[in-house]
Amino acid sequence: MGNDDAPQNVLERPLAAPADAATTAGSPAAPGVESTTSESATAHAAHGAGAAHEPHDPLAAQELMHHVQDAEYFHVPRVFSPQTDGRLYLPQWRASSEPILQIRTDFPPVDRSIAPLDLRLTKFMVLEVVGALLLLGLFIPLARRLRGGGPPRGRWTNLLEAMVLFIRNQVARPTIGAHDGDRFAPFLLTMFFFVLTCNLLGLVPWAGSPTAALGTTGALAVTTFLTVIVAGSVKLGPVGFWLAQVPHMEVHWSMAILVMPLIFGIEVLGLLIKHFVLAMRLLANMMAGHMVLAVLIAFISASASSLAFWGVMPASIFGSVALSLLELLVAFLQAYIFTFLSGLFIGMAVHPH
Numbered sequence: 001m002g003n004d005d006a007p008q009n010v011l012e013r014p015l016a017a018p019a020d021a022a023t024t025a026g027s028p029a030a031p032g033v034e035s036t037t038s039e040s041a042t043a044h045a046a047h048g049a050g051a052a053h054e055p056h057d058p059l060a061a062q063e064l065m066h067h068v069q070d071a072e073y074f075h076v077p078r079v080f081s082p083q084t085d086g087r088l089y090l091p092q093w094r095a096s097s098e099p100i101l102q103i104r105t106d107f108p109p110v111d112r113s114i115a116p117l118d119l120r121l122t123k124f125m126v127l128e129v130v131g132a133l134l135l136l137g138l139f140i141p142l143a144r145r146l147r148g149g150g151p152p153r154g155r156w157t158n159l160l161e162a163m164v165l166f167i168r169n170q171v172a173r174p175t176i177g178a179h180d181g182d183r184f185a186p187f188l189l190t191m192f193f194f195v196l197t198c199n200l201l202g203l204v205p206w207a208g209s210p211t212a213a214l215g216t217t218g219a220l221a222v223t224t225f226l227t228v229i230v231a232g233s234v235k236l237g238p239v240g241f242w243l244a245q246v247p248h249m250e251v252h253w254s255m256a257i258l259v260m261p262l263i264f265g266i267e268v269l270g271l272l273i274k275h276f277v278l279a280m281r282l283l284a285n286m287m288a289g290h291m292v293l294a295v296l297i298a299f300i301s302a303s304a305s306s307l308a309f310w311g312v313m314p315a316s317i318f319g320s321v322a323l324s325l326l327e328l329l330v331a332f333l334q335a336y337i338f339t340f341l342s343g344l345f346i347g348m349a350v351h352p353h
Contacts, residue, residue: 059295073090074088090123123207171339175346177350191223199334202289213283214280224346228345232350245268246260293327
């Protein structure tokens with residue numbers, strides 16, 4: 001494996017031979033071991049100079065996905081990092097990029113969405129930590145103020161309190177019940193604000209939306225699934241929860257022997273599918289919006305060498321601004337839908353009938 005395997009832009013790999021050879025000649029690293037961040041940046045600077053004269057299609061599918069998917073660097077304007085073609089690489093604590101675990105399903109659309117486990121630091125990881133720190137910085141002072149009995153003061157405090165009350169009164173209590181809803185309100189509030197923050201980070205220039213990755217939405221869906229299992233087992237008992245998956249039917253015992261196992265299998269499969277769809281719904285909606293934005297912006301680069309540029313450029317900018325406003329609505333809407341469905345699944349577990 002060469003020293004410039006760190007970036008994920010597959011379009012650039014066939015062109016990296018000159019940089020790879022120069023880097024390999026001066027690097028003591030053994031095959032299969034990746035160089036440091038500075039060496040990788042130097043190699044890609046040489047690659048960028050060699051690839052400047054190659055044809056470039058900004059509307060290619062892999063090029064568009066490159067701007068939406070997770071990466072080991074932040075893509076910024078070239079003026080901020082001309083040596084690495086606008087890529088700010090993240091420091092890595094693991095030199096080798098060989099995956100520790102690779103999951104294969106033999107279904108290409110799913111396999112392309114499942115990244116290998118290689119313990120590499122990526123921009124989505126950084127953005128998730130940034131989102132969590134933002135939430136801590138907003139809600140810890142709010143919680144201290146409300147715990148002290150003081151009235152909410154300030155625009156941000158009133159806005160956050162209104163959103164908290166909305167999730168509790170319009171999501172948690174209607175889907176789970178008045179008593180149990182208050183118990184699970186902190187969980188639903190955490191889900192709502194974390195998903196919302198990750199969605200909104202996708203509208204920040206040069207950042208990205210962590211919820212456009214299956215690893216993020218899948219982890220959130222697994223968290224909801226485990227909450228459903230634990231909540232149902234605590235409420236009904238470990239055995240009672242699974243027995244409650246089969247609805248009560250007035251049938252003869254001879255028929256029940258045949259029908260009940262079949263229905264139980266269908267209900268368990270449905271429980272798994274519901275949470276899988278919960279992850280895929282959020283992933284598809286967030287990735288689709290960013291893909292459309294990438295296409296609109298790519299039209300500007302695609303028409304840069306023709307007179308159509310002067311008509312395409314303002315149209316693309318106007319369309320991108322309009323779509324960004326729509327994405328702002330989608331960010332709130334998808335956070336609400338994810339939270340509402342999570343509450344609904346929990347309510348079905350603790351109140352099966």
